[in-house]
Amino acid sequence: MAQGSGVALRAAGDALMDAIDLALYDACHEEGCPICRLRLAGERRYLLRLLSEFVNDAFVRERYIASLGFCPQHARQLQALEQDRWGDGLGNAILCEDLLTRMLKALHQHRETWTHCSAPRGWRPRRSRIALPHALTPRSLCRVCELGETLVARNSERLVRAAAEAGELWEAYADSTGLCWDHLRQALEYVSSDNSLAAVRLLDQSINRLQALTAALDSYVESHDYHHQGEVLSAEVRAxxxxxxxxxxxxxx
Ligand SMILES: [Zn+2]
Ligand SMILES: [Zn+2]
Structure with a gap:
């Protein structure tokens, strides 16, 4: 991987590469899909900043309430981050206390509605048609998921342009682990019909990588046969x- 050239590119390159390019360039030198890496890093950064600065921010709190907290994955991540970083749960407790208080109030209201609801005699029992109150209905997506999807879209679009330009950013990508399946699929959606070369370059990179991966998988499966017992496997085959x-x-x- 051409990491050395990246240093020169960084030194000379503010005019050539902006922050998005540099982040993508760096992610290409890490293990795994660079678009996944940038999404995970961006989501983690958001959650850490939330815990350290924005737990009491009115706008952030309003958004958290509107989505009834975060999705299960990001709720668990927020919990783990605070536990790992601070050995405490004050930020999580403040957010949850606010949300649960509102939900509790709404549950009382909902209970009242049910209490005063009685079907006329002779009606066949049916499933509930009583809608949940506004405060118990999510009005927006998990903010962290939304941010992650924005990062994926922005970086995929940039990668497609890099494929067309075939410059230093593309070279770093071509030498990387490459995109996971979902992000390859999404990146191809950003290729316009007048830019087929970008699609061919993206596909060639993934095809080459998958050919090597399937060969390594084949060796891994074979190594479990008793004829191959005791053989030393390469790191590529083991993983x-x-x-x-x-x-x-x-x-x-
Ligand atoms: Zn990915
Ligand atoms: Zn989420």
């Missing part, structure tokens, strides 16, 4: 099943 799962499911937290 092939993990890389295959990452290609299908994306990088993990």
């Amino acid at each position: 092939s099943w993990l890389h295959a799962v990452a290609w299908l499911a994306g990088e993990e937290l």
